[in-house]
Amino acid sequence: MQRLSGLDAGFLYLETPSQHLHICGLLVLDPSTVPDGYDYRAVRRELDARLDAVPAFRMKLADSRFNLDHPVWVDDKDFDLDRHLHHVAVPSPGSRTELADLCGHIAAQPLDRAKPLWEMWVVEGLDDGSIAVILKMHHAGVDGVSGAAMIAQLCSLDPAAPRPDTIAPGVGGGNEIYMAVAGAVNVALRPLHLARMLPSAVTSVASWVARARRGDAMPAPFTAPRTPFNSTITGHRAVAFAQLDLADVKAVKNAFGVKVNDVVMTLVASALRSYLAGRGELPDSPLVGMVPVSVHEESDRPGRNQVSAMFAGLHTHIEDPVERLRALADANEVAKDHNAELGANMLQDWSQFMGAAVFGAAMRTYAALRLADKHPAIHNLVISNVPGPPQALYFLGAHVTALYPFGPLFHGAGLNITVISLEDKLDVGLITCPELVPDLWVLTDCLAPALDELLAAAEQARSSDDEDSSIDGVSR
Known part of the structure; x- marks a missing residue:
């Protein structure tokens, strides 16, 4: 069980029906580099095997009515890849416009908080023969750097590289008593933390004003x-x-x-x-x-x-x-x-x-x-x-020609x-x-x-x- 930081949880609290706080990545792949040839079913099998090396993909949110602090991450004991992985095709002629329209539509859909906060869409039908992968992850779980690192964990520097070592999952579910007690302690200590932070905050404001007067402030x-x-x-x-x-x-x-x-x-x-x-x-x-x-x-x-x-x-x-x-x-x-x-x-x-x-x-x-x-x-x-x-990256054996x-x-x-x-x-x-x-x-x-x-x-x-x-x- 891993508690979200305030910044992580803030991306949950500030989300509204129109302000979706997830991030997306569009990978464009050259399927000709896949060792045994591209096949969606093989992609699904390989992804299922590689997810065991990235525990964050199998973790979901847990909370309790008695928890006064931020939610926690727990392993999803009922994890089902088919609830996250989707197989679609863009309409003809499969140009960049059709791909962008599909990506925009996917980006406009909120993630289901009852399961691990990510989705992946494998997209076929592009006019140049490429395959696209649209990956969506909630900002509560990743920032730009860690999101890129998670994508990299599904990639390799060699199209024929072996799978990474698996990591054993933790125990599914969250201990509600521990969650509530630890949360109450954290909340009780916040006034002390606030008192420690106030002096530096006053100093930062004064410094900003002084910098602005000198012309060397952002x-x-x-x-x-x-x-x-x-x-x-x-x-x-x-x-x-x-x-x-x-x-x-x-x-x-x-x-x-x-x-x-x-x-x-x-x-x-x-x-x-x-x-x-x-x-x-x-x-x-x-x-x-x-x-x-x-x-x-x-x-x-x-x-x-x-x-x-x-x-x-x-x-x-x-x-x-x-x-x-x-x-x-x-x-x-x-x-x-x-x-x-x-x-x-x-x-x-x-x-x-x-x-x-x-x-x-x-x-x-x-x-x-x-x-x-x-x-x-x-x-x-x-x-x-x-x-x-x-250097070149290969997503499940396919050369990544672009990552937007x-x-x-x-x-x-x-x-x-x-x-x-x-x-x-x-x-x-x-x-x-x-x-x-x-x-x-x-x-x-x-x-x-x-x-x-x-x-x-x-x-x-x-x-x-x-x-x-x-x-x-x-x-x-």
């Missing part, structure tokens, strides 16, 4: 300009995706002396600027992205979600893409330094005080009254960049753009509420031109450097 919440996707969301979802060459991104990085993440953020900012300008809705002030930051290496707190949050100005008001890149790189350094000062455990510590009754009712009221439409935008969108493996991630949407921030690297590619997944962004592919198709623009500027910068070096060599 953007504050509620300072983002309003855009069409900063409104109350519905339960509908639309997704789109794009694949970029990692070598091109690194060429830009090297030409201007920045980081890969700076280039990724600039590509997102450039695409957003082009998209909003094309609609006549580009704000005069820069958009603000909320960037999840992994603290798996720094945090000593329990829980499956090990993240903090950083606010990043996207400098969408700057017209020149190179100036935007340099401004973003400088601002990211400031934001990282500021976020590090706030501490890796701040979000996890404060979320321990979340409770289902209070926060669940508050979120439902917030959505029903459409309060996200009335106050200043907290931030404009969520942007996440997850490092993936640099789709994060959750929140009331007031109805757009999420998540990027993951895989081999020599950057896979970009976009998800939105179609009532707020009805033309998501238009935004998505702005990413490749944004990269071409930066590549051209990088080539020009290299040419200028070569000319300067040649002149300098002659003068000597």
